[in-house]
Structures are given as C-alpha cells and as structure tokens.
Amino acid sequence: MKMTAIAIDDEPVALTVIKNHAAMVPFMEVKGYFTNAFEAMDFLSKEKVDLIFLDIKMPDISGLDFLATMPEPPMTVFTTAYSEHAVKSFELDAIDYLLKPFSLARFMKACNKVHNLWLLKQKAPVTAPKDVPEYIFVKSGYEQFKIILEEILYLESAGNYVNFVLRDKKIISRLSMQEAMDLLPESLFTRVHRSYIVANNKIERADRTALYIQHQPIPIGAAFAEEVEELLLRR
Numbered sequence: 573m574k575m576t577a578i579a580i581d582d583e584p585v586a587l588t589v590i591k592n593h594a595a596m597v598p599f600m601e602v603k604g605y606f607t608n609a610f611e612a613m614d615f616l617s618k619e620k621v622d623l624i625f626l627d628i629k630m631p632d633i634s635g636l637d638f639l640a641t642m643p644e645p646p647m648t649v650f651t652t653a654y655s656e657h658a659v660k661s662f663e664l665d666a667i668d669y670l671l672k673p674f675s676l677a678r679f680m681k682a683c684n685k686v687h688n689l690w691l692l693k694q695k696a697p698v699t700a701p702k703d704v705p706e707y708i709f710v711k712s713g714y715e716q717f718k719i720i721l722e723e724i725l726y727l728e729s730a731g732n733y734v735n736f737v738l739r740d741k742k743i744i745s746r747l748s749m750q751e752a753m754d755l756l757p758e759s760l761f762t763r764v765h766r767s768y769i770v771a772n773n774k775i776e777r778a779d780r781t782a783l784y785i786q787h788q789p790i791p792i793g794a795a796f797a798e799e800v801e802e803l804l805l806r807r
C-alpha cells in the first residue's frame with residue numbers, strides 16, 4: 573500500500589519537476605497534477621489523498637487560502653519561490669516547505685518526513701489492556717472527579733498543580749507530575765517533557781521537537797527524547 577498524493581501548481585514546468593522527482597519515490601503514488609486549483613478542489617471532493625504538494629502563489633486562489641478552506645485537509649507540503657510565507661504555512665500545520673528550485677534530495681527529505689507520519693497513522697490505535705482501569709478519581713478543590721481515561725488528551729504542569737486536559741474540559745488538581753503519572757497506566761500514557769504527559773493514542777503527528785494532539789503542539793523534552801522515540805516506534 574502506497575501513500576497517495578496530488579500536486580497543484582499553476583506553472584506546468586513546476587509540476588514537471590515534481591513529477592520527475594516523485595517518480596523516484598517508491599512509497600508514493602501521485603494521483604494527479606493540477607494547474608487549476610479549483611479542478612484540484614473538485615478532485616478532492618470525490619477522492620481522498622494522503623498528501624498535497626501545494627504552490628502558494630497562484631492566480632485565482634493562494635495555496636494558503638486553498639488549504640484554509642478545507643475542513644479536514646490532507647498532509648501538505650508547500651512549494652513556492654517565496655520564503656516569506658514560511659511562518660504562515662506552518663501555522664496551517666504544513667509538514668514541510670520546499671523553496672523553489674528544490675533538489676531531488678530536498679524533495680526526498682520532505683517525502684520521507686510525510687511518509688513517517690503516514691505510517692504512524694496507519695497503525696492501529698493503542699487500546700487499553702483488560703487489566704487497566706477505565707477511569708481514575710482526581711481531587712480538585714474539595715471535590716473528587718471521575719475522569720474516564722479515554723477522554724484524556726494530555727496533562728500539563730501548572731506550578732504545584734496539574735491540568736488534566738480532556739476532550740471538552742480541563743480539571744486542575746494539586747499534584748506533582750510524578751504523582752499524576754503514578755495515577756495513570758504506563759501502557760497508555762507517556763511523559764514526554766517535565767511539564768507534559770500525553771495519552772499515547774491521541775498523538776496525531778510528530779516532528780523532532782513536538783508531538784501534536786488536536787493541532788496542539790506538545791514539546792518533547794531532551795531528557796525524554798529516547799522514551800518518545802520508543803513510543804513512536806511501538807505505534
């Protein structure tokens with residue numbers, strides 16, 4: 573099974589470069605090359621792909637606006653001759669940013685980065701073993717709150733307190749990070765930073781410095797990098 577992609581660029585020459593480079597990538601199948609962004613949009617309404625190579629400067633709609641219109645966009649690598657758009661592209665969760673003219677080596681580096689994330693998504697989510705609890709009780713103020721483990725996204729240190737960040741709310745408790753970690757099943761949660769613990773099955777993607785849960789970057793601490801790497805390899 574190969575990762576699928578399309579490329580969008582109003583310049584045919586630029587698409588030819590991507591086509592030639594993509595032919596050298598064994599794990600990727602490019603489903604289409606589009607000089608018209610709206611034709612690409614119509615294609616994506618009918619067929620899903622894993623990745624878009626997307627030019628930024630286009631006549632009818634910019635690549636940034638194109639991506640912003642998509643409620644659940646595929647992974648995206650921007651291709652452009654203009655470096656000033658880099659910050660904005662990463663705000664839109666772009667995986668990489670290729671500055672034209674880019675070499676085959678640089679193109680391969682971007683594809684490998686995307687492929688690693690694609691492989692991570694293909695693997696089945698981590699499920700709780702039968703011998704671990706489905707919930708824990710946490711004290712917040714004068715009350716005890718029942719927290720369903722599956723609803724936890726991540727935990728964040730806040731001084732002498734820990735925020736349990738759930739799908740729809742936060743619960744703060746007077747705990748140290750180690751005390752919070754002791755409450756949680758080791759098979760389902762991992763400490764990735766001195767101030768963060770994540771639910772393993774909520775990780776959507778990762779790069780060298782952060783994990784992402786619902787588009788929220790969770791920094792990876794240097795002291796926890798090896799454990800994070802092992803976690804990602806297990807998934």
